[in-house]
Amino acid sequence: MWQQxxxxxxxxxxxxxxxxxxxxxxxxxxxxxxxxSLLGSLWKQSAQARLLQRPPSDHIAAEHEPLFSQTxxxxxxxxxxxxxxxxxxxxxxxxxxERLLQAVLAARAVxxxxxxxxxxxxxxxxxxxxxxxxxxxxxxxxxxxxxxLWVACSKALDVLLQLASCHxxxxxxxxxxxxxxxxxx
Numbered sequence: 001m002w003q004q005x006x007x008x009x010x011x012x013x014x015x016x017x018x019x020x021x022x023x024x025x026x027x028x029x030x031x032x033x034x035x036x037s038l039l040g041s042l043w044k045q046s047a048q049a050r051l052l053q054r055p056p057s058d059h060i061a062a063e064h065e066p067l068f069s070q071t072x073x074x075x076x077x078x079x080x081x082x083x084x085x086x087x088x089x090x091x092x093x094x095x096x097x098e099r100l101l102q103a104v105l106a107a108r109a110v111x112x113x114x115x116x117x118x119x120x121x122x123x124x125x126x127x128x129x130x131x132x133x134x135x136x137x138x139x140x141x142x143x144x145x146x147x148x149l150w151v152a153c154s155k156a157l158d159v160l161l162q163l164a165s166c167h168x169x170x171x172x173x174x175x176x177x178x179x180x181x182x183x184x185x
Contacts, residue, residue, distance in 0.1 A: 021088050025096030032081035032100055036107035039074040042067065043112050052115060055122040056146055065144065071116070072149050078109055079156035082163050101163050101173055110180035113157045120150045 042048060048067060060068050082104075085097050104110070120127060126146040164177045 022096065025085055025088055025100070028081040028084050029096055029100040029103060032078050032085075033103035033107060035074040035077035035081070036104045036109035039071065039078065039112050040108045042071055042074070043115070052119045056120060056126055058126070060144060060146065068144055068149055072144055072152050075113065075116075075149070075152040075156045078104060079152065079159050082156070082159040086159065086163060086166070097163055097166065098170060098173065101160075101177075104160060105173065105176045105180065108180065110157070110160060110177055111183055113153050113160070114181050116153050117150065117157065120146055120153070 043052075051064070051067075082100065085100055088096070123146075127150050128145075128147050161177065164174055
């Protein structure tokens with residue numbers, strides 16, 4: 001009988017940890033879904049869609065800087081949220097990770113990320129590694145580069161595919177992710 005009382009604090013602590021992980025996962029899912037939705041809406045507009053129909057210019061034009069900055073921010077937000085969900089304990093992770101993946105797929109973020117990567121890779125010379133880009137930039141030049149955007153898109157797509165592969169038992173989600181990738185290319 002004393003064991004029943006002895007184990008209560010451990011059980012309560014485990015329940016509290018599980019609840020905290022679930023709350024964190026729900027928060028991350030909401031942030032990722034919002035960023036993915038904003039990302040999709042940014043690139044749905046006709047002017048932005050036309051931008052992807054021709055290769056990138058040598059530098060990001062001043063009029064496109066807000067678009068690319070917002071894109072970079074949202075891409076990074078999606079990637080960071082997914083990385084955090086992947087780090088959660090697996091017992092708290094499963095259901096939330098699947099819902100996060102559903103939300104990001106519904107926002108068409110996979111196809112947007114893939115289209116951006118395909119577009120950026122039309123001019124690979126613009127995708128210098130950060131060390132190379134640092135040598136070519138002026139010291140006070142803090143402008144976003146195509147390389148920054150490419151790295152962020154690559155990382156976000158990578159963790160998104162990691163999340164999909166962790167939940168490969170849900171074939172519907174895997175098919176959705178594959179169709180989004182194939183459709184973007």
